[in-house]
Amino acid sequence: MRRLLVATLATALTLAGTGAAAQAAPAPGAPGIGDSYYPDYGNGGYDVSHYDIRLRYTPATDKLTGTTTILATATQDLSRFNLDFVLDTSSVLVNNRPATFTRQGDHELVVTPARTVAKGGALTIVVQYSGVPSSKVAAGYTAWVRTPDGALAVGEPEIAWWWYPSNDHPSDKATFDVSVSVPDGVEAISNGVQPRPPVRETLGYTPQATYLTFLTVGQYDITTDTTTDGSQVYNAYSQLLSPDFRDAAQASVERTAEITDWESTVFGPFPFEARGGVVAPPDTLGFALENQTRPNYSAGFFRRGSNTYVIAHENAHQWFGDSVSVRNWENIWLNEGFASYAEWLWSEKNDEGTAQEIFDYLYATYPDDAAVWTTAPADPGVAELFGDAVYDRGAMTLHQLRLAVGDDDFFEILRTWTATHKYGNATTGEFTALAEKISGKDLDALFQAWLYTPSKPVLTSAAARSLGAPAAPKSWAAISETHRLLNEH
Numbered sequence: 001m002r003r004l005l006v007a008t009l010a011t012a013l014t015l016a017g018t019g020a021a022a023q024a025a026p027a028p029g030a031p032g033i034g035d036s037y038y039p040d041y042g043n044g045g046y047d048v049s050h051y052d053i054r055l056r057y058t059p060a061t062d063k064l065t066g067t068t069t070i071l072a073t074a075t076q077d078l079s080r081f082n083l084d085f086v087l088d089t090s091s092v093l094v095n096n097r098p099a100t101f102t103r104q105g106d107h108e109l110v111v112t113p114a115r116t117v118a119k120g121g122a123l124t125i126v127v128q129y130s131g132v133p134s135s136k137v138a139a140g141y142t143a144w145v146r147t148p149d150g151a152l153a154v155g156e157p158e159i160a161w162w163w164y165p166s167n168d169h170p171s172d173k174a175t176f177d178v179s180v181s182v183p184d185g186v187e188a189i190s191n192g193v194q195p196r197p198p199v200r201e202t203l204g205y206t207p208q209a210t211y212l213t214f215l216t217v218g219q220y221d222i223t224t225d226t227t228t229d230g231s232q233v234y235n236a237y238s239q240l241l242s243p244d245f246r247d248a249a250q251a252s253v254e255r256t257a258e259i260t261d262w263e264s265t266v267f268g269p270f271p272f273e274a275r276g277g278v279v280a281p282p283d284t285l286g287f288a289l290e291n292q293t294r295p296n297y298s299a300g301f302f303r304r305g306s307n308t309y310v311i312a313h314e315n316a317h318q319w320f321g322d323s324v325s326v327r328n329w330e331n332i333w334l335n336e337g338f339a340s341y342a343e344w345l346w347s348e349k350n351d352e353g354t355a356q357e358i359f360d361y362l363y364a365t366y367p368d369d370a371a372v373w374t375t376a377p378a379d380p381g382v383a384e385l386f387g388d389a390v391y392d393r394g395a396m397t398l399h400q401l402r403l404a405v406g407d408d409d410f411f412e413i414l415r416t417w418t419a420t421h422k423y424g425n426a427t428t429g430e431f432t433a434l435a436e437k438i439s440g441k442d443l444d445a446l447f448q449a450w451l452y453t454p455s456k457p458v459l460t461s462a463a464a465r466s467l468g469a470p471a472a473p474k475s476w477a478a479i480s481e482t483h484r485l486l487n488e489h
Contacts, residue, residue, distance in 0.1 A: 042169025087131035150218030173207035290317030316342030337394015353473020
């Protein structure tokens with residue numbers, strides 16, 4: 001009798017243990033999304049569908065107050081989750097109930113809801129906050145830039161932390177509404193369709209990565225137009241620009257619709273609802289960034305006159321980087337190499353140097369021990385994330401692919417890539433597989449040499465040229481100046 005009772009208890013305990021394993025208790029979401037370069041960027045446990053950002057900003061004090069509402073879905077049974085954020089948080093609601101929250105590290109806001117959320121359950125997260133963004137340091141620096149008349153929230157790979165809480169990684173895209181209250185006489189500019197004053201609100205209808213969401217505040221002159229397909233064109237020029245900078249900038253940025261129309265014939269239909277550009281005050285922004293629908297440009301790009309190459313580069317990103325975004329930051333050449341090659345194609349179109357001439361010049365003039373050769377574009381490392389290998393060698397890789405498969409297949413590869421992964425994320429492996437599928441060729445050796453090997457590739461007889469010391473193409477002065485400033489990013 002006793003033995004039978006023990007056996008019965010053991011069986012019951014075993015069954016109970018099996019049931020507990022099958023129905024695991026809710027657990028915290030991971031503090032990082034799993035990026036190999038930035039393991040604590042983004043967060044696990046939920047997927048965001050929409051951000052509603054409501055702000056008040058005072059340029060004189062750099063004081064920002066805001067309420068951001070995040071709509072998301074739990075991807076696991078969730079007891080706790082993180083948001084990437086650095087400003088001072090006053091309250092958090094999760095599904096209409098007050099949540100507890102605490103700081104962890106330099107940019108993690110850890111939120112514990114009053115009730116756990118089941119996998120697949122809806123999350124409505126409301127965060128109220130305030131602070132002086134320029135006083136907050138995270139990842140070793142402050143990405144928020146104060147200007148004489150306002151501020152710039154423009155940066156890569158991180159900027160959201162300084163003005164709205166988020167799941168800050170390109171693999172979790174969402175739609176956005178941004179509304180900003182600023183003093184009279186001051187403009188607040190962001191992505192998407194921008195209504196006319198006095199309503200300072202922007203609407204984004206297509207999925208967007210967090211780092212591509214920007215805020216520019218200051219005194220700007222605005223020009224507007226409509227493209228032939230009905231898209232809004234909204235350009236902004238800082239009133240602090242000197243007349244010569246202003247004229248050169250406007251002679252460049254006002255050609256955005258023309259350039260993107262041409263790029264649409266090469267890469268496929270323009271993927272977004274608006275176009276345009278913003279030129280920052282002098283000595284404030286040190287780079288250009290491909291913010292979705294509306295790149296932001298340093299005034300320095302126009303110090304030698306008009307520069308359409310930076311316009312072609314940043315707007316090529318609307319396809320390569322914005323619509324088709326990286327799944328992991330190690331794939332950054334899929335953004336920068338493609339945008340750099342767009343400059344080469346723009347040079348060809350304008351009879352200022354062929355892509356082959358630009359390739360020959362670069363191949364011959366970079367020393368054998370330069371970082372462009374000793375860094376593998378497909379895995380450049382954090383230190384070389386915006387280095388020459390990613391930009392120039394990335395573009396050179398595409399040119400070698402073009403030579404190997406021919407123009408018809410090459411441009412079919414580009415258009416298929418942007419269509420297949422539209423509004424999504426992709427990897428280098430997916431691109432190389434697509435190139436082989438469309439061309440029907442084994443391209444392993446080409447990609448191994450140009451993307452994965454940290455040494456100068458040897459040109460095959462088919463690709464070799466009598467290089468010697470080729471003359472720089474006419475376009476090279478503008479392209480090299482553009483890349484010098486971009487690499488300072």
